[in-house]
Amino acid sequence: MASTAPPQSVSPPATADLQALLDAARPFLRGELEVVDPRLPSLVATLRSVGAGECWHKNASFLEHLVDIYRILHLWQAPEAVCLCGLYHSAYSNSSDNLAIFKPNTSRDVVRSFVGNAAERLIHLYCIVPWPTLIHNDLLSHYDDSELVKNLKLSEMSLQNARENGAFKGDETWRKKVQSLLPAKGIKVKHRKTGEDVLVSRRVVAVFLMMAMADFSDQFFGFQDMLFENGDGRLEFTGNNFWALWPGDGKPGLWMNLISRMGAVYMLVAREEELFTLERKKSKSHADSELPSEERDEDIELVLPPVFDSCTRVLDTGDQIEARDKYWEAVCEASKSGGAEHYDAVERKLRESIKKNPFVGEPRVVLGQLCLGKGRYEEAEREAEAGLRLLLGWGSPWDKRMSWEAWVAWARVLLMKARERSWPDTSRGIRNLGLVWRFE
Known part of the structure; x- marks a missing residue:
């Protein structure tokens, strides 16, 4: 659907942040x-x-x-x-x-x-280390979603107060809970083969949380929902549908609430670790001040994964399900021919999906293509760039019908065409797209 509006000027080049993301990703893409x-x-x-x-x-x-x-x-x-x-x-x-x-x-x-x-x-x-038990039973099961949201806000205030005013409160509920689950000196778990006690530092536990986030985001899709009967979107691995046929229907999986909860706990641990080190520097009389830093693995930097607004948001299970379903309805309906009203309905569902789950890139990329087809180039550029940023931030696809590399390449094509203020109006023209090298 070509636009009848006059040509518009080309938008400015990609921002430094986007270029930095592309530069980091380029060795993997190539x-x-x-x-x-x-x-x-x-x-x-x-x-x-x-x-x-x-x-x-x-x-x-x-x-x-x-x-x-x-x-x-x-x-x-x-x-x-x-x-x-x-x-x-x-x-x-x-x-x-x-x-x-x-x-x-x-x-x-x-x-x-x-x-x-x-x-x-x-x-x-x-x-x-039996890390699934450690993460799910010893950590995540002790928080509900609302408590995580509340404690993220409280911990942010605590850290800000400590950085700016040097004020520490040892009796804060969020800190006491982290300390009870993961003491500063580490936690003892059972060796999964020998049964012997293994001491794991708090920072190593945090590393395993981050690794689980990366691990699950790379491999989970709708098939696991079928296997574990994950209808409520909590992904607690309680179902047992071993008859589920791989690879299923290809839908994105309902794993993002779980990953957002892992990220929230990771953030709480990271903030408690920073407060602990700041407090120890201020007061040598702190009860745990004599703990050797090497035993606590303080040389391991706890970086913040750039997902869920740097691990500060928890995605509601209901929003997760509605966002996935609206997206799936949109992409399935978009494959059918129709008039303007048909594609308007597809667009509404994509926007509803983005509103419910703003943390994934694919719905924005698909919406960007739809806007290009309607000749709305500024909107297309905005959505394609937002989707590309999210894809580059995750490093893995949410919609695993296509690889991460393919989604990134397609988003870059859309962004390039949006900036050129052009889009093919023939099937052959769509098929021949792909000059990503022109967008640098």
């Missing part, structure tokens, strides 16, 4: 892993040589999943050791998947020679 880390091609080749590319893993091969986790963590600016832990997180098998990259008799020295001491230590802990 397959230039050596630009990210000179060791990375060799590390991936090792995974390939032991058969990781032959193993099924949810919506891809296990090799693809491992590289994706590295990419996500790297784009989230996680420390190098954490990214490498993501890449080799099943080196010794773990408590979530019955997959081990290497043979059972492979020594820790071999893995250490690949990734270094810091990363191997995290990998080993990840594989021996």
